[in-house]
Amino acid sequence: xxxxxxxxxxxxxxxxxxxxxxxxxNLGHDTxxxxxxxxxKFLKIMFSYNNKELIINETVPNRFSPKSPDxxxxxxxxxxxxxxxxxxxxxxxxxxxxxxxxxxxTRLTVT
Amino acid sequence: xxxxxxxxxxxxxxxxxxxxxxxxxxxxxxxxxLFWYKQPSSGEMIFLIYQGSYDEQNATEGRYSxxxxxxxxxxxxxxxxxxLGDSAMYFCAMREFSYKLIFGSGTRLLVxx
Numbered sequence: 113x114x115x116x117x118x119x120x121x122x123x124x125x126x127x128x129x130x131x132x133x134x135x136x137x138n139l140g141h142d143t144x145x146x147x148x149x150x151x152x153k154f155l156k157i158m159f160s161y162n163n164k165e166l167i168i169n170e171t172v173p174n175r176f177s178p179k180s181p182d183x184x185x186x187x188x189x190x191x192x193x194x195x196x197x198x199x200x201x202x203x204x205x206x207x208x209x210x211x212x213x214x215x216x217x218t219r220l221t222v223t
Numbered sequence: 224x225x226x227x228x229x230x231x232x233x234x235x236x237x238x239x240x241x242x243x244x245x246x247x248x249x250x251x252x253x254x255x256x257l258f259w260y261k262q263p264s265s266g267e268m269i270f271l272i273y274q275g276s277y278d279e280q281n282a283t284e285g286r287y288s289x290x291x292x293x294x295x296x297x298x299x300x301x302x303x304x305x306x307l308g309d310s311a312m313y314f315c316a317m318r319e320f321s322y323k324l325i326f327g328s329g330t331r332l333l334v335x336x
Contacts, residue, residue: 143322153312155326168323202268209322211258214268
């Protein structure tokens with residue numbers, strides 16, 4: 113019974129391609145997030161949705177587009193992938209402003 | 224200025240001993256939350272403990288406790304009776320007025336047998 117799941121776990125693709133990462137949570141939480149962890153392990157928020165509405169949109173290239181079809185799902189679509197997009201992407205969820213529960217992460221490698 | 228500072232990039236501790244991981248934060252908000260997460264080598268992020276800025280008592284969760292010193296703006300994590308499985312990266316994080324967490328750079332803890 114995984115609380116926050118992400119697919120795929122690993123994603124290897126070439127520069128210029130478009131890819132998507134899917135996230136689902138079964139915790140009944142109202143808020144979901146995308147974080148990026150770089151090669152130095154630094155974690156930074158990218159986006160957040162609360163009840164399907166975008167509430168946080170950090171300084172992220174517009175090649176990144178989140179989509180929340182319902183409050184249990186938050187997908188991340190990335191256009192025209194670049195080498196610098198290589199990172200681990202984490203999805204997370206929370207109820208209101210309390211602790212956030214993270215998915216297992218998706219390791220994206222752009223070659 | 225950094226919002227969350229973890230000054231110990233790496234630490235060692237002997238198995239069964241206690242260890243303190245340092246975290247200082249910077250905020251002008253009165254209402255905020257402080258969190259600690261563990262990231263083992265397998266990569267997942269595991270929530271450990273939470274402290275609200277208005278909580279008068281230090282948070283505890285099993286072997287984890289948070290030493291919250293509001294005036295000094297510090298929120299150190301104390302792990303008692305270290306186990307080999309505690310070897311991991313530990314991240315301190317803060318939530319201010321919004322939903323987003325701001326993370327520190329992490330401390331890598333290695334527990335020696």
